[in-house]
Amino acid sequence: MEELSYVGKSVPRKDGVEKATGRALYTVDMVLPGMLWGKILRSPYPHARILNIDTSRAERLPGVKAVVIGKDTLGIKHGFVETPRYPPDQYLLAMDRVRYIGEEVAAVAAIDEYVAEEALNLIQVDYEELPAVFDPEEAMKPEAPEIHPSHPKVKEPYKNIGGKTESGWGNVEKGFDKSYLVREDRFEGQLRTHCYMEPQATLASFDLSGKLNVWTSSQGPFIKRAKLATTLGLPFSNVRVLKAYVGGAYGGKIDLFSHEFCASLLSIKVQRPVKIVCTREEVFESARHGQPILVELKTGVKKDGTLVAQQVRVINNSGAYRGSGVVVIFLCWGFVMLCYRIPNLKYEGYSVYTNNPVRAPQRGHGAPNLRFAVESQMDTIAEELGIHPVEIRLKNARQKGDILPNEDSVRNCGLVECIERAAEATRFKEIYGKRKSQEGQRIRRGLGMGVSSYFSGSLIYPNTSAAIVKLNDDGTVSLLTGALDIGQGAETILCQIVAEELGVSMDDIRVVAADTETTPVDIGAWISGGAYVSGNAVKMAASDARRQLFEVAAQKLEANPEDLIAKNREISVKGIPGRSISFTQAVAASITKRRGNPIIGQGHFRTMKDIPAHPSLATTKGRWSDNYAFDAQVAEVEVDMETGQVKLVKATTAHDCGFPINPLLVEGQIDGQVSMAQGHALWEEVLMKKGKTLTTSFLDYKIPCAKDLVESHYIDVITERYEKDTPYRTKEVGEGYVSGMVAAIANAVYDATGVRVKTFPILPEKILMGLKEKRNKPR
């Protein structure tokens, strides 16, 4: 790669000082004059008809300024996905029916939280309970209560189907017939949740000019604006979603939520700012958690371990509305076919309604469950064939230039290198499979590998990112980008790109971000395209600014634009010291000589250049992404054979992320995902009973603490490069490393104990149970 000064360097975060000094403002910190506090009334029943709502007593309570219910809205539904096949299905405030405990029924705005809470208690709702169902396989049965009519395009006689994805190629039956070995397994993923430290929060302020200003903890303001405006019946230009720092999201803050709508509606009604902050208990009980997915996997292989055929059936428990359920069953297909070559595939995914709170994407969005299943089975197959787990993966791994069955190319896929280097770094071949030699030891070690792949940007509203780079007349730069930093470092890497293109320092650049009114549109921090899509938009804008600077400078310096370089806010002629002008002079010259042109660079980028839209969620037909990231991860665990407790001792991540724009930030993403994988695989679970959440605090739902720190190693597999004046390709690093690691942990547990656990989390008792079964098994 050419000599770069900023891109590819571990530059400290742009917002580091603000965050380290407590000055960064999150939505929860925002205060406006005259602000009221809002609270939401939620359904106590998992399934019920609303017969009547009486808000009169609440309205009369001193200090209450407004109360809203479903009837006060335009009755416009919304959905995570809004297509002709999957039209929006959820009201923001329940109308005549509630379908999960926690569903929003009313909202109040009052002078303080005490009054608001009291007001909720004074709202009288008459419900008629309806039969409810909570397990997806139960919900599919013909005798199950109907939550919504099954999707009309689904032919099977199942109930409560929110959506189906069907895909495949070749002939799996023939494939199984000619396979040397066929295995069938079932893997169950649990309900887990994001646990972002900043709870869901929104501040909405409707002003007298008819404009709604909203600060909300989100993953991108543009989709929030679109959905808010639509459901409130306002033009997009009347809704401004502004930037607030975000205290973590991991997929749980993408879609429009009721409290955002209610804060806005209340503010419109009462013409004062309204703030709603959900308590942690509320978040556990009614916010959207990650999808619990069931995977049934049947795989046929040749004697040498080459995959012949794979049949996959996925059932997603989407909760009471479609949510992102119909997306995850599409993605699960993707996560099956990205890593290994599969000549024959049959895939079927169902997203099933149950009377539970709606589920949302959570870091990996299906990949952790899928890779857990595929990688566990791979290891089992390898063992049965007497092949090493690394060998079987290398045998089947996609290679550079492979064309996927959907006609996407994996381009510079570094998967093989990831597997080889991860295996080498962890001495996998020497250490794995030494279970017998540890017999009699109380503490045993095990090694496991998990391989994964993730798409880096795809087509989903708003389908584009744009950016503006303005030159200020003192030579400093303002970057306007709609991109939102949710902790992943978006503002920092975008700044690095501007710094690289314009030859200015990071301190010379001010970022104005994530404001729907003043910054250009951006795809948001949830479709894994930040570094690639937003980055290229910013690159183009900075490049455009530089081009304009060089045009002016070329005249002044009597040189060719190609011979100019920009560095330290100066433009000089290559190789001729002393012949230069400052940015300030160039801007002034541009204003003078080019009719007041102050130099504003513009850029935009869209993934999937000429493809009209996202592939069909139902059939997977269509091109999906032009950019895929790959990784191979190795987990080393320690198991106490007496207590069954598992400790993740070391995690190694060999990642093909293209090239890291900021290695330090990439390492941080890896560490965070290893930590999430640890919790996901070993102990996290949201427990529910008949639609009621039992784990309602961090005491009940434990996430890793400092003492759980895992030694984390990184191996960069560089497969792309960054060059001036051409779009670059770098791959996502924010989601794909959870899935490889959870799979690796499960495999490592097997290596240490000989117990194959097929349900998450791998609780100690499951291991002890497995050991007991092994002891009792007749030889």
Next chain:
Amino acid sequence: MRIPRFEYFRPSSIDEVCSLLYKYKGEAKVLAGGTDLFVKMKKKEILPKVVISLKGIQTLDRIEWDDREDLKIGPLVTHDAIVNHPFVREKFDFLSEACFKIGTRQVRNMGTLVGNLCNASPSSDASAPLLVLETKLKLVHLYGERTIPLQEFFIGPFQTVLDPQEIVVEVQIPKPAPHTAGSYQYLHKASSVGETLVGAAALLTIDPRNSTCQEATIGLSSVSPIPIRAKAAERILKGKKLEEKIIREAAQVAMDETQPRSRPLYRREMTRVLVERAILRAMEKIR
């Protein structure tokens, strides 16, 4: 989350506290560290009209020992103070270790041992060590006082015999006999912090002349509605030479004395494992 409204008092003597408790008859709660009280109030599990803070009575923040070297701990003494107290670390090391396990660094700076006992969580880490040490509690009310063994203090999950008008003013821990050592072993519910899944404490006195176990007390927390003494297991050990077979038997018997409600099979099994480990560790310390 906001704490519901209450009337606040900050008396300067125990007598004043008792008078207030008497006056407000069950509508008042005593505030020491606040780490349990305010959480319960925020969750609306309890809504006292009146909160009586002990913070104005500095004499309550004392760790003392008398000439017999019995330890006395006041109701304002924090877990952190116990963890770091040189006398406690030397003479009651496993109690110090147990208190180090409680909560987090911040919670230990605020929460008090007495508050923890009055909260009476079945999984309280201090309970098992205090039970095996045959701890007593001194309770006072406006018209009198009583001293009861800790064993009789707990009556159910989060329930004690403490009358709404009473307050615990002292934790009394008798000095262990010579050739005595204790150990506290525990497993977390999940991850490395937070609630204890199983807690087992063992206190053994071993006669150096003939290596027999003169006294044995075993305490268990988080495996029954209240923290308990595993008396049947104790009887197995008393008077015997503690060989592997005896220890295993005692651990097995201890397991049968538990009544775990959730994850029962695993908790029972872990009781057995941890009681064994506690006994072995205590024995090591005596040598």
Next chain:
Amino acid sequence: MKKQLIELRVNGESFELAVEPQKTLLEVVREDLGLTGAKEACGTGECGACTVLIDGKPILSCLTLAIEAQGKKITTIEGLAKNGDLHPLQKAFIRYGAIQCGYCTSGMILNAKSILDENPKPSRDEILKGLEGNLCRCTGYNKILEAVMAASTGED
């Protein structure tokens, strides 16, 4: 409930405030003094995001009454930098990538400061045990540990 007039000493400055008894130190600091560095992530004492230092010790301000914080030296994250110079821990957190979303950062840095003030050269395990009460969902704690260790060696 009737408000009480109290005086709180925060970051070296004295503030006179009228507060109801149930008002927590966290609420006062955030809502009355505008020092929003301390955060609420749970409100029930499990996350540590509300950590402030009282007489140098890390405590949970969401479970501390403002009226009981009188007469004590209260330090919030805003009081750490002196005359615009960041505290070594703040510098280290930035340099070592120990900050992502930043929500846990204030509490984490203050608690880390109290650990280093007590023991300038803590072991890895002592640091991790000390920070067990500050939850972070973004970083996995790896770079946080690096930053604290770097600050403890006096690296600047």
